[in-house]
Amino acid sequence: MKFYNRETELAFLRSFSVPRIVVLGRRRVGKTRLVNEAYGKECIALFISADKSEKELINGWREEHPELEIPEFIRIIDLVKYLINVSPRSVIFIDEIQNIYKVNKAFLYDLQRLLDQRKDARIVVCGSYLSLLKKIIERQAAPLYGRFDAILKIDELPLSTTAEISRDLGYSFEDGLKIRMVFGGLPKYYELFEKIKRKKIEEHLLDLFVRYPRPLHRELRAMLGEEFGGGYRIYFSILSAMGRGNPTLGEISNKVGRPQTKITKYISLLSDDFEIIQRILSPVGDKRGRYRIKSNFVFFWFSLLSDLEYYFEQNLEAVAEEKFLNRLSSYWGFGFERIVHEAFPMLSPFKIDKMGSHWGKIPGAQKGENTYEIDLVALNENERKILFGECKWQDGIDGNEIMAELRKKAGYVDWHKNDRKEYYYIFGKSFRRKAEENNVRFVDLKALEEVLKKSRTHHRTIRFNTFSHKL
Missing domain, CATH: 3.40.50.300 (P-loop containing nucleotide triphosphate hydrolases)
Structure with a gap:
């Protein structure tokens, strides 16, 4: 390649x-x-x-x-x-x-x-x-x-570059995004896609990870196991919990079955020493933070594959394949949200001071129905501009319906409520209904592809001795 x-x-x-x-x-x-x-x-x-x-x-x-x-x-x-x-x-x-x-x-x-x-x-x-x-x-x-x-x-190759690679390999933009959702910006795996006969992405993934001889199934386990050493089990348990939708320290603790005080050390090591996870904060509101697996490939493996070894050992490959495909259909939505977070700085209508996912509580709502989440919130503090974004990995989206729900959730966000300029972006594969306004934008895959074609941005960190410089 x-x-x-x-x-x-x-x-x-x-x-x-x-x-x-x-x-x-x-x-x-x-x-x-x-x-x-x-x-x-x-x-x-x-x-x-x-x-x-x-x-x-x-x-x-x-x-x-x-x-x-x-x-x-x-x-x-x-x-x-x-x-x-x-x-x-x-x-x-x-x-x-x-x-x-x-x-x-x-x-x-x-x-x-x-x-x-x-x-x-x-x-x-x-x-x-x-x-x-x-x-x-x-x-x-x-x-x-x-x-x-x-x-x-x-660092991994940026989104614009992997979109270019996938295009050069003959894949559609949508399929290129799927490859990115799984393998991130790791060029070695794109070299693999250059060598194998092109087919549906789902079939490729089944052949690589689930169907015998599943050549990539154990690769990540082996690499991380070697890096973690003798304590790999607790690290794998934490990452599996995170991969299955448990981002808070309390949820991870419950899933792993250990008190929070017993896992904070391992969480810190995964973040600071191994640099596999990161603590994220909402741009506004809740300061308790959540944890996120940084690499798409690691996130994919712990979301879909980490517990399938049992079925392979019992010669239940068909069961493993069914579980994998069921999980994969949901995974594309999570993967698309990660794609949008990578691409959004190229799309933002203003200079971004903070951005990320947002979560909070609905005032006056009863327990169990009193929380909400917004896929993307970005803001400029000096100009008091705030943007709310929603991501849907679907075709034929009713954009107006999603827009109405997003406006409702935006109303719960307590940030300069009476003195802010609001923007709304809906991201999806395609839309069947959308009402464009000055502060509203519907971004489909075609629009996203055009933005990435114009961008060749990337970043790296160069450190001179002990001093770090972002260039």
């Missing part, structure tokens, strides 16, 4: 005469491809597998790079020193450096000394397990703290 979108990252990597850079990002986000594209023939890639000994790794690299005539070495650090001497213009790319913990942890301290001694060494390292990389590189007591000039954190 051709290389998409990372022009800014490529320019940044190439801007260093003596690159000493850490490239961070979750698995399948495209770190290795990015580094190889940046340095081309100058790049000497050394992939560290956690399943091999130091000697096996060295022998493997000798076979991969016969042109370098690498002698036999016992230690990896000696091989790195050799490469610096015989190929001083090359960039030594140490891929998945966190795996060295399982091979020879002492290498990190050897590399620390090498970087201190050889200011001419052109070394780029990358890794996937963010919590472990923080121990290696980012914390002050870390062996490689301060030894690199910049940390480049690679």
Whole structure:
């Protein structure tokens, strides 16, 4: 598959005469491809597998790079020193450096000394397990703290880019959105769609996750299990609870079957160390917050697949398929809401100060009927502008009916009630009835596609030593 979108990252990597850079990002986000594209023939890639000994790794690299005539070495650090001497213009790319913990942890301290001694060494390292990389590189007591000039954190490809990829692969815009709802912006999975024969997205998902040999079913479990280590069960329980529609700490606690005080530590680790979930607040009102799985792929897996292993073990694949399809029909609605949140900054009629989902209580209503939710609320505090949005993954929507219900819910939002300018956006696949007004917009898939075609926005985080800059 051709290389998409990372022009800014490529320019940044190439801007260093003596690159000493850490490239961070979750698995399948495209770190290795990015580094190889940046340095081309100058790049000497050394992939560290956690399943091999130091000697096996060295022998493997000798076979991969016969042109370098690498002698036999016992230690990896000696091989790195050799490469610096015989190929001083090359960039030594140490891929998945966190795996060295399982091979020879002492290498990190050897590399620390090498970087201190050889200011001419052109070394780029990358890794996937963010919590472990923080121990290696980012914390002050870390062996490689301060030894690199910049940390480049690679995020998933933006919505506009995956829409372009899906279009290039021959998929309709709607099907491209479905792929995005499942795989987010992880380019590795789009490469898979390039290789397989095109069919209905639902059939692809059944083949990949449910029908034997279901090649992707265990992939996420394996990746997260390795990152979480021995405590993976409690993390999986929390993520499963969230994936099944339990976003508050109390709901997660009840679903997991542990007191809130016993799971807050794991919630914090999932948020701060692993960066898999995030705490979200309503733009107005309730400050207690809810929790959200950040990655579409992780959200999809824990919403639809995490408990199907039992049926596979019992040879009940037909039951698993039925459950999966029933859940999938509901999942598209949740996925579409996530799509809208990504796309909305390109559509907003005003500069956004805050945006997100909103929830609250209806004054005077009886218990059980006294709550409401709005899919999207955005506001500009200085200009006192507020926008209310509703998302419906449906065709032939009666927009006027949805509009009336949304206006009713907007009336419950206690934010400058008598002194605000209101906007209303309804998002759906298509509309059969809609009454446009100055402050009302109905956004169907055709309109959304046109907006994304005009946008090539993306973001990344580049950190110079310990200072973080959003560019």
